[in-house]
Every structure is written in C-alpha cells, then in structure tokens.
Amino acid sequence: MSATILSANLPPSSFEPASLPPRSGVGLKTQHVDAILAANDGKGADVGFFEVHAENYMGAGGMPHDQLRRIRERYPVSIHGVGMSIGGAQPIDKDHLARFKAVVDRYEPGMVSEHLAWSTHDDVFYNDLLPLPYTDETLQTVVEHIDEVQSALGRRILIENPSTYVTFVESDWSEFEFMKEIARRSGCGLLFDVNNVFVSATNHGFSPQAYIDAYPTELVQEIHLAGHASDSDDDGNPLLxxxxxxxxxxxxxxxxxxxxxxxxxxxxxxxxxxxxxxxxVLEAEAAATEQILGSNRIRPQVA
Structure with missing residues (x-):
C-alpha cells in the first residue's frame, strides 16, 4: 500500500470527522455507569461525552455492551484504541481491525483515535505502548498503517502523541514535526495529550511550553488530560x-x-x-476541565 493522502481514497463525506462537543469528557468505567445515569434526578451527569477503549467492547454482547448502549443513548462517545500497533513494523492485524470496525459501526462515536506506538511483534502482544524512532522509514510505515485503518473505517482517525521514557539516536525528525507530517500525508487528525507532553519533557529535559508552541495545534481535534506518578532513574534524575x-x-x-x-x-x-x-472524584475533575474550557470560548487565530 502506498502512502497516499487519505482524501484520494475516500469520498469527502466519509473523510470529514464526526464531532464531539467542545466540553469535558471522562473515560467510562463500568462501576460508574449507574451513578452517571442516576445523577441529577435521573437526567444524567453533566458531562459532555464519554470515552471507551475499543478493546473492551470487542465481544459480541454481555454487560459491557449493555452499559455502553445505555450511555450512548444519552451521550456522545469517543472510541480510543490501544492495540492497533500503528507504529509497528509488521502489518496491521486484519482480525483486530475488523473487530475495531465493528465497535465503531455499532456505537457511531464522535471521534476515533489511536496511539503513535507499537505493541506487537510476531504473535506476541505487549501490554504497553512502546516508542518508535522518528525516521523516514518509520514515517512511511505509520502513514501506510493509518491509511489502511482509515480506509477500513471509512472515516478519519486521530493519532495521539506518546509519553516516552527513551529516545532513539536514529531519529531525524522532532516529535512535533513527525506528528505534523503524519497528518499531512495521511489526512488524519491529532489527539493532543497534555500530560504526555509534560511526562516526556520532564524525562528528556526539554521545555513543555516550547513543545506546545511548536506543535501543529491547528490539527488537534481532541485533548487528553491525566495524572502521572513521580519516580527517579538510576542516576537520581526525575522520572515521570x-x-x-x-x-x-x-x-x-x-x-x-x-x-x-x-x-x-x-x-x-x-x-x-x-x-x-x-x-x-472524576466528576470534579471534569468540572475543573469545564471551567477552564469556559474561559476559552473564542478560538484564537494562530499564525
């Protein structure tokens, strides 16, 4: 498969991303579903959307699907993949992609996203999102994989910037330039994880503020926030x-x-x-996010 621009492969109506409201969302957990739906005298919690990991809903039925169906009847949802291995050297797993597509078709999410990472080698699946070198060869592979996924789904996906703990001497692209070029060549959008930027900046000693200033924020369509744990490496340096x-x-x-x-x-x-x-506790985090969003209702013009 050649690394072509996605818009050449899909009709414009399929290529345009569906939308989520510009509000705060929360990752959906099964233990919270009843509380979410019962909040506000049965009107439901005041949250803009919920996100789920596609891999948790690849079975045919059962309680997870029943709960997600009930949530989807009231709220927009975002589907986030953690196992596609977009950055892997080997081909996309066709069975996994088919199951992923079935989840997307079933719940019609506002947005679909995956990680810039790899997690498979041969027939082994690693329970982690592993980093990749930012080289021309890797770029070609990533774009081809995104093209395959978007063509299968019939829609744009978002790719998330990683949190990293090592860097590669082989890299000849900066991360933000690599992300921009992925989007340019594949037509994908970007999911910007702010916590990942802070984690990577601390671990590698660069400025997170400068990273954000250099990032192609005009391509960002969704933002992630999270907490992190503090540790130290073998030399006593901070490690997040x-x-x-x-x-x-x-x-x-x-x-x-x-x-x-x-x-x-x-x-x-x-x-x-x-x-x-x-x-x-999660509701309070969502409310804090909503308060910050409320003070940024006018989209600025970025040069």
Missing part, C-alpha cells in the same frame, strides 16, 4: 510515569490553558484508568 492513577497536577493544568490559548475550546477528556476513584 504516565500512570493515569491520580488527579491532574497543577503543571499539567497550566499547560492545558496554554494549549487552549492556541486551539480554542476542544473536546477534553480526563483519563483515570488505575486506582479508579468514586464517580464524584
């Missing part, structure tokens, strides 16, 4: 882990405000996947 197990920290909130000053209000998701708290 994208743990998704605690509230968003002050520094990430500040970077979120900087991001919105460039993008204007966008759908913004709070991720909390480990040590999941009671619904009221």
């Amino acid at each position: 882990i994208d743990a998704h197990d605690r509230p968003v920290c002050r520094d990430v909130w500040a970077l979120y405000r900087q991001t919105l000053s460039r993008t204007g209000p966008l759908p913004s998701l709070v991720e909390w996947d480990n040590e999941v708290p009671e619904w009221e």
Whole structure:
C-alpha cells in the first residue's frame, strides 16, 4: 500500500470527522455507569461525552455492551484504541481491525483515535505502548498503517502523541514535526495529550511550553488530560510515569490553558484508568476541565 493522502481514497463525506462537543469528557468505567445515569434526578451527569477503549467492547454482547448502549443513548462517545500497533513494523492485524470496525459501526462515536506506538511483534502482544524512532522509514510505515485503518473505517482517525521514557539516536525528525507530517500525508487528525507532553519533557529535559508552541495545534481535534506518578532513574534524575492513577497536577493544568490559548475550546477528556476513584472524584475533575474550557470560548487565530 502506498502512502497516499487519505482524501484520494475516500469520498469527502466519509473523510470529514464526526464531532464531539467542545466540553469535558471522562473515560467510562463500568462501576460508574449507574451513578452517571442516576445523577441529577435521573437526567444524567453533566458531562459532555464519554470515552471507551475499543478493546473492551470487542465481544459480541454481555454487560459491557449493555452499559455502553445505555450511555450512548444519552451521550456522545469517543472510541480510543490501544492495540492497533500503528507504529509497528509488521502489518496491521486484519482480525483486530475488523473487530475495531465493528465497535465503531455499532456505537457511531464522535471521534476515533489511536496511539503513535507499537505493541506487537510476531504473535506476541505487549501490554504497553512502546516508542518508535522518528525516521523516514518509520514515517512511511505509520502513514501506510493509518491509511489502511482509515480506509477500513471509512472515516478519519486521530493519532495521539506518546509519553516516552527513551529516545532513539536514529531519529531525524522532532516529535512535533513527525506528528505534523503524519497528518499531512495521511489526512488524519491529532489527539493532543497534555500530560504526555509534560511526562516526556520532564524525562528528556526539554521545555513543555516550547513543545506546545511548536506543535501543529491547528490539527488537534481532541485533548487528553491525566495524572502521572513521580519516580527517579538510576542516576537520581526525575522520572515521570504516565500512570493515569491520580488527579491532574497543577503543571499539567497550566499547560492545558496554554494549549487552549492556541486551539480554542476542544473536546477534553480526563483519563483515570488505575486506582479508579468514586464517580464524584472524576466528576470534579471534569468540572475543573469545564471551567477552564469556559474561559476559552473564542478560538484564537494562530499564525
């Protein structure tokens, strides 16, 4: 498959992304569904949308689908993939892509996204999102994989910037330039994870503010926020882990405000996947996000 521009492969109506409201969203957890639907005297929690991981809904039925159906009847949803291995050297798994498509077709999400990462080698699946070198060869592979996924789904997807713990001497692109070129060649949009920027900047010693200023924010259509864990490496230097197990920290909130000053209000998701708290805690994080969004209702003009 050649790395062609997606718009040459799909009709314009299919290529245009569906939308989520420019509001705060939350990752949906099964233990929260009843509380979400019962909130506000049965009117439902005041949240703009919910995101789910596609891999949790690739079975034919059962409680997860029943719960998601009930949520989808009231709220827009975003579907986020964690296992497509977009950055992997081997071909996209056709069976996985077919199951992914079935979930997308079933729930008609506002947006669909995946990671700039790899997680498979031969027949082994790694329970992690692994980094890749930013080279011309990798770029070609990533664009071909995105093209295949978008053509199969009949719609644009968003690609998320990673959190990284190592860098590659082979890289000859900066990360933000690599992301921009992926979007230019494939026609995909970008999902901007603010916490990932802060984690990577701390781990590698660059300025997160400068990264955001250089990033192609005009291509961003959704934002992620999350908490991270603090550790140190073997030399005693700070090491942050994208743990998704605690509230968003002050520094990430500040970077979120900087991001919105460039993008204007966008759908913004709070991720909390480990040590999941009671619904009221996540609801408060969503409310804090909504408050910041409310002060950025006019989209700025970025040169």
